[in-house]
Amino acid sequence: MREVVAGAVIGDGRLLLAQRTYPTDVAGLWELPGGKVEAGETREQALRRELGEELGIEVRVGRQLGDPVPLRADLVLVALAADLIKGSPRPEEHSAVRWVETPELESMAARGELVPADAAWLDDLIELLAVR
Ligand code: 9L3
Ligand code: MG
Numbered sequence: 001m002r003e004v005v006a007g008a009v010i011g012d013g014r015l016l017l018a019q020r021t022y023p024t025d026v027a028g029l030w031e032l033p034g035g036k037v038e039a040g041e042t043r044e045q046a047l048r049r050e051l052g053e054e055l056g057i058e059v060r061v062g063r064q065l066g067d068p069v070p071l072r073a074d075l076v077l078v079a080l081a082a083d084l085i086k087g088s089p090r091p092e093e094h095s096a097v098r099w100v101e102t103p104e105l106e107s108m109a110a111r112g113e114l115v116p117a118d119a120a121w122l123d124d125l126i127e128l129l130a131v132r
Contacts, residue, residue: 011084
């Protein structure tokens with residue numbers, strides 16, 4: 001079973017979302033950025049590496065957020081809460097990034113603008129934003 005880690009990155013009380021460019025069924029939709037855990041890596045190491053490569057930011061990784069979401073028979077998606085500690089996100093692989101507060105996150109979800117897998121975490125994300 002391979003794992004994909006996604007970061008619920010909080011900075012200044014807002015949540016970071018990144019706009020996907022591929023595959024075509026989710027291109028243009030917004031996600032919690034991240035990627036595949038490589039052999040020998042922990043989830044935390046993988047998330048720190050992916051966020052460095054994709055966005056040039058450093059984060060402190062916290063707890064698991066919500067439940068894992070199955071992507072395929074052999075692939076599962078896990079979200080981890082994280083705090084921005086250094087840098088300002090510059091999209092290397094995404095078409096854009098944005099920082100959102102709860103009302104904006106809720107409207108994006110209602111409009112179907114989040115990738116379907118990540119939309120499963122809406123309530124967990126709202127709770128995370130509420131305690132920051
Ligand atoms: N995926 C879904 N939600 C996310 C992330 C980071 C990834 N928040 C899915 C999209 C791809 C797979 O996981 O099918 C691998 O992700 P990537 O390596 O293309 O970012
Ligand atoms: Mg990625």
